[in-house]
């Protein structure tokens with residue numbers, strides 16, 4: 001979003017205070033909570049932790065030895081116990097925990113009791129295969145119910161899971177399995193995507209050629225297509241489950257034991273293994289699910305993310321289930337078989353709180369009002385947005401067309417690393433401004449600072465920082481503590497978290513997130529590193545060199561533009577262009593496929609040979625070119641500029 005857009009909006013004074021009737025029923029209706037929470041930081045978080053079940057209470061809430069944090073010291077807790085056992089002892093026993101709809105339209109509803117039994121059974125299956133507390137389990141699955149069952153079973157026995165998004169390539173899966181040294185891989189025979197089968201098992205097999213740590217592969221039958229099956233190594237989920245006992249005690253875990261690892265893109269080609277631990281993470285997602293989404297016993301919550309990303313971990317599975325909510329889970333795409341699929345689901349299950357991404361909202365806008373108008377959306381009472389800055393036009397469309405101008409919108413800023421929502425409105429107290437994620441969650445401090453770390457004055461722009469720790473924060477990067485310190489806690493001193501986002505602070509202290517300031521792109525809300533795409537491109541036999549930047553894209557937010565130098569004997573052609581796009585899709589996954597390829601003879605480089613990506617970004621964005629005086633050959637940028645349409 002440009003500064004001008006923000007200015008215009010502010011001048012128009014478009015603000016949305018919470019509707020009176022929403023406020024009346026909200027968990028938080030009094031904004032003095034911000035002051036109270038700041039005054040008693042630890043007490044504030046302890047209150048949420050006390051709403052969970054602990055086998056043994058913590059001695060202290062926080063030990064902060066920057067940048068190393070420990071939360072709920074010596075507390076013993078189990079995530080699966082909190083998501084299941086706690087509820088089956090109450091009237092929630094046969095309340096729907098997960099309402100699942102498959103892409104072909106098949107439906108499964110798991111009550112808390114059903115889910116508890118399935119999880120216990122699968123936990124016993126894992127134990128039977130020799131999985132012990134601390135062993136890593138890799139998961140590569142589409143959005144099927146066995147996915148949350150597997151996650152909860154892992155947490156039940158204390159085996160950290162590492163979920164790899166089903167859209168990732170064999171190479172991406174392989175690298176993540178190798179880094180985590182996973183013992184078991186759980187996958188499916190396939191997944192449904194717009195009526196076609198995605199060949200997950202074949203991908204997995206390819207990855208598994210180079211992953212010696214994997215002892216067994218557990219395969220869920222989903223699409224029933226023929227798949228290769230390696231005797232001894234590969235086992236069917238349904239056969240293992242047939243005789244498994246449905247009694248399995250939850251393992252008391254230390255609050256600081258690893259709950260899961262989730263890999264995310266950084267500024268190098270090697271993904272970072274973000275480590276989340278148990279007690280603080282659960283407390284953080286529990287608190288934010290409850291207050292940000294204002295969830296009550298009778299709500300039906302639908303977060304449309306894929307569980308392969310952090311949003312699904314925290315707000316389809318752990319947060320909603322810890323709260324005893326009914327969580328909707330959908331396998332398919334929003335436009336299959338038609339563009340009203342999401343709205344049909346909202347109507348069918350009476351969804352009350354709906355959480356999606358700006359890229360989806362922009363696609364809905366393009367498709368037109370006709371589709372939401374085909375369905376009764378009157379059960380909705382609150383809407384959410386996550387993953388990238390939401391442009392005010394999309395915000396207004398979401399507000400009017402989906403929320404019928406009655407539902408507040410919570411624009412929630414957070415990251416894989418933060419584990420939980422950090423900057424967000426509280427729907428019962430915050431006056432909303434379309435396009436602003438507003439303010440930090442109570443007790444937390446965020447700011448916008450300049451290069452030196454000095455807070456910018458109201459109205460200024462700079463880098464977003466967090467100035468307090470928070471319970472669901474990442475604890476380290478798996479097997480790479482130095483990179484943890486360097487990436488997040490080095491820029492402004494060890495007490496200040498640097499998330500890599502640019503932001504602006506307005507005259508009321510509201511925060512407007514402007515997007516990444518590092519070499520990470522945000523394509524349809526997915527983080528992709530420019531280096532990853534570059535190394536996939538140079539991996540193609542025709543490519544000598546490549547530089548990749550993000551370029552504004554109407555639906556995706558950012559698209560990928562690649563500048564490619566071909567090897568001597570190669571010449572540019574539309575076939576080669578298509579082949580390069582396909583190649584990147586194969587190496588990383590379809591989400592990383594470049595939108596535009598620009599063949600060029602040279603790249604803007606400094607005298608020392610460093611590519612000046614900043615200039616390529618200016619070209620891609622159609623901006624005035626920045627300083628070109630340090631270039632080895634300054635004519636090259638003009639040449640490239642001419643070839644970019």
Ligand code: WTA
Pocket residue numbers: 264309310311385386387388389390411412413414415416417437499500501513514515516522525526527
């Ligand atoms: C971006 C997704 C603006 C941001 C939960 C961040 C946002 C990255 C918002 C994290 C938002 C997320 N407004 N930008 N409400 N939410 N982002 O790790 O650039 O996949 O750094 O976590 O998404 O992406 P990740």
